Amino acid sequence: xxxxxxxxxxxxxxxxxxxxxxxxxMDHLVPRGSSWLYVFGSATLFAFILQVxxxxxxxxxxxxxTSQAYQSLKFITDxxxxxxxxxxxxxxxASAMVVLVGLHMIRTFLFASYKxxxxxxxxxxxxxxxxxxxxxxxxxxxxxxxxxIWTVVxxxxxxxxxxxxxxxxxxxxxxxxxLGAQTLSQFFALHVFVLPVLIALMLGPHLWMVVRNGIxxxxxxxxxxxxxxxxxxxxEMLKHEGVPFWPDAAWRDVVFAVFMIxxxxxxxxxxxxxxxxxxxxxxxxxxxxxxDWYLLWYFSVLALVPHFSTxxxxxxGPAVIxxxxxxxxxxxxxxxxxxxxRPWTFGVVSIVIVFVIAMTSLAGxxxxxxxxxxxxxxxxxxxxxxxxxxxxxxxxxxxxxEECHRIANYGGFRGPNLTYVGNxxxxxxxxxxxxxxxxxxxxxxxILSAKxxxxxxxxxxxxxxxxxxxx
Amino acid sequence: xxxxxxxxxxxxxxxxGGPPPGNPDRRTFLSRLSIGLGGFAALLVGVPVILDxxxxxxxxxxxVWRTIGPVSKFQVGKxxxxxxxxxxxxxxxxxSAQSSAYLRRDSETQFTxxxxxxxxxxxxxRWEQQADLFLCPCHGGVYYANGDVAAGPPxxxxxxxxxxxxxxxxxxxxxxxxxxxxxxxxx
Numbered sequence: 062x063x064x065x066x067x068x069x070x071x072x073x074x075x076x077x078x079x080x081x082x083x084x085x086x087m088d089h090l091v092p093r094g095s096s097w098l099y100v101f102g103s104a105t106l107f108a109f110i111l112q113v114x115x116x117x118x119x120x121x122x123x124x125x126x127t128s129q130a131y132q133s134l135k136f137i138t139d140x141x142x143x144x145x146x147x148x149x150x151x152x153x154x155a156s157a158m159v160v161l162v163g164l165h166m167i168r169t170f171l172f173a174s175y176k177x178x179x180x181x182x183x184x185x186x187x188x189x190x191x192x193x194x195x196x197x198x199x200x201x202x203x204x205x206x207x208x209x210i211w212t213v214v215x216x217x218x219x220x221x222x223x224x225x226x227x228x229x230x231x232x233x234x235x236x237x238x239x240l241g242a243q244t245l246s247q248f249f250a251l252h253v254f255v256l257p258v259l260i261a262l263m264l265g266p267h268l269w270m271v272v273r274n275g276i277x278x279x280x281x282x283x284x285x286x287x288x289x290x291x292x293x294x295x296x297e298m299l300k301h302e303g304v305p306f307w308p309d310a311a312w313r314d315v316v317f318a319v320f321m322i323x324x325x326x327x328x329x330x331x332x333x334x335x336x337x338x339x340x341x342x343x344x345x346x347x348x349x350x351x352x353d354w355y356l357l358w359y360f361s362v363l364a365l366v367p368h369f370s371t372x373x374x375x376x377x378g379p380a381v382i383x384x385x386x387x388x389x390x391x392x393x394x395x396x397x398x399x400x401x402x403r404p405w406t407f408g409v410v411s412i413v414i415v416f417v418i419a420m421t422s423l424a425g426x427x428x429x430x431x432x433x434x435x436x437x438x439x440x441x442x443x444x445x446x447x448x449x450x451x452x453x454x455x456x457x458x459x460x461x462x463e464e465c466h467r468i469a470n471y472g473g474f475r476g477p478n479l480t481y482v483g484n485x486x487x488x489x490x491x492x493x494x495x496x497x498x499x500x501x502x503x504x505x506x507x508i509l510s511a512k513x514x515x516x517x518x519x520x521x522x523x524x525x526x527x528x529x530x531x532x
Numbered sequence: 533x534x535x536x537x538x539x540x541x542x543x544x545x546x547x548x549g550g551p552p553p554g555n556p557d558r559r560t561f562l563s564r565l566s567i568g569l570g571g572f573a574a575l576l577v578g579v580p581v582i583l584d585x586x587x588x589x590x591x592x593x594x595x596v597w598r599t600i601g602p603v604s605k606f607q608v609g610k611x612x613x614x615x616x617x618x619x620x621x622x623x624x625x626x627x628s629a630q631s632s633a634y635l636r637r638d639s640e641t642q643f644t645x646x647x648x649x650x651x652x653x654x655x656x657x658r659w660e661q662q663a664d665l666f667l668c669p670c671h672g673g674v675y676y677a678n679g680d681v682a683a684g685p686p687x688x689x690x691x692x693x694x695x696x697x698x699x700x701x702x703x704x705x706x707x708x709x710x711x712x713x714x715x716x717x718x719x
Binding site for chain 2: 126127128129210211214215217218219229230231232233235236237238239240241242243244245247340341342343344346347348349350351360363364366368371372429430431433459460461464465475498501502503504507508
């Protein structure tokens with residue numbers, strides 16, 4: 062039996078030469094000491110393959126039509142347990158891919174693996190990172206739920222800020238001048254055909270260069286990269302202490318990739334696929350579009366940057382990030398690679414991580430968003446006050462004050478907390494502020510009648526800490 | 533790469549080294565011919581494909597007046613949401629063929645219509661009847677009843693749709709999502 066199989070594989074090998082092709086790749090020498098920090102790139106590749114496979118499976122059921130996509134997604138999510146599972150895997154696989162791209166970039170950045178002769182590896186990697194985000198974004202749109210359609214509009218509006226070609230880019234996002242049937246067809250084509258092919262085309266050179274230039278050896282302090290001698294030294298080092306890629310280095314890649322897939326599948330089983338917002342309806346305006354988690358940080362940034370800078374930050378921000386990342390290796394081709402000799406790299410990485418985490422968590426409760434559903438202040442909060450102030454308390458709710466201002470535990474966070482505003486501002490100051498508005502506050506002069514203004518001010522005047530009678 | 537002898541048929545060049553037989557000029561001509569022809573075929577197919585993929589960039593859809601309802605349906609001084617079919621509804625569009633706008637009856641004869649899209653990032657602003665303000669859920673943009681920016685990041689007032697009264701009915705001119713804030717005038 063074994064002999065028979067051997068003869069068949071030999072027959073195939075003689076004709077196709079697959080082993081001849083693959084063996085040098087397996088046997089090629091890699092530096093010793095490539096540790097667990099070197100597994101993120103291959104894990105990203107496995108995550109990509111996982112996405113392709115689960116995506117193909119989902120496409121057997123999904124219908125890319127604006128009138129039916131949501132129903133087919135409902136079916137996938139609610140009526141077919143296998144599709145339900147695969148959609149969850151596809152979602153957590155996407156998240157894993159985004160995280161792994163990040164880890165892979167952090168590792169290559171800290172170890173300065175982008176230096177000569179691997180500049181083009183880093184540059185193609187930058188393109189791949191942005192393509193990954195584009196995949197994640199277009200994937201979110203394919204849900205074609207209420208959030209998705211408004212996310213398209215937000216994306217188009219964002220693209221519209223680009224100088225000169227903004228209008229054209231925005232039309233491209235919508236595949237027309239407004240949301241319509243063609244919008245989803247185009248996102249489907251981008252997500253399922255165009256972007257995966259672009260990723261595959263970029264992956265080709267990205268992986269080929271790993272073989273051609275070798276894995277960057279773990280950096281040693283006091284051993285800077287010198288373009289004149291690097292390649293020769295690298296090959297010398299491989300000759301003396303190199304180990305074959307398979308299995309000496311590859312086993313870690315396999316172990317980690319399997320771990321990653323087990324985690325993704327575990328999350329998929331435990332958490333299930335992401336929640337679908339309501340059915341898509343451009344006429345339903347009671348909606349609060351938000352991107353998926355990997356772009357939330359950017360959504361927060363756009364709320365927080367000074368307003369005059371918005372048009373520049375919206376497109377300029379990502380463009381600058383891409384340019385700095387893409388061209389980085391061309392400005393630092395040689396020199397020390399060890400992170401301890403480049404301590405600023407830790408600074409850059411920690412600032413980026415802290416910034417992204419902070420912005421993402423801010424997006425969780427959005428202090429800048431109005432609290433439409435804030436209930437009228439209960440009597441326990443209003444307390445025993447004059448009839449005039451009672452009326453003012455009602456106005457505080459009705460006129461939208463409460464959507465941005467907080468009293469006790471009610472209301473929004475956009476403006477100052479007014480729980481004890483009676484202590485801070487006089488009636489005159491309150492009237493002036495309400496009538497004239499201010500930084501980020503509307504003028505209410507034409508919205509409130511004189512009587513209403515009086516009542517509201519009376520109420521706000523009554524907002525003082527309760528004096529404890531026992532003291 | 534491997535120690536095995538290479539398959540001789542895969543080797544280029546003449547046996548025993550030296551230039552391969554044949555006319556080098558003819559060889560130059562043939563390689564240029566092949567590359568040129570290949571490029572020609574690629575353009576032949578590629579140009580229409582690229583044009584098709586990016587055709588939406590220069591999309592111009594017809595502007596259509598859509599009837600919203602009889603004038604008498606709207607109270608003077610009130611702002612309401614109205615729905616209408618967008619300019620180019622496809623048979624398979626489903627709900628995405630629908631658009632919304634805010635419509636305000638300013639006087640017996642005057643109407644104003646605002647887009648629902650915040651001028652910051654396009655999120656749907658909500659009209660707060662009692663507060664007399666439009667509030668955006670995404671980043672806290674606020675507009676007055678006349679569409680002017682009251683607070684928050686929006687760079688421009690709410691864009692307006694052309695609106696008219698014909699035969700006792702209010703009509704709105706379908707309009708692109710006002711990405712650059714410019715809404716074409718009624719023609």
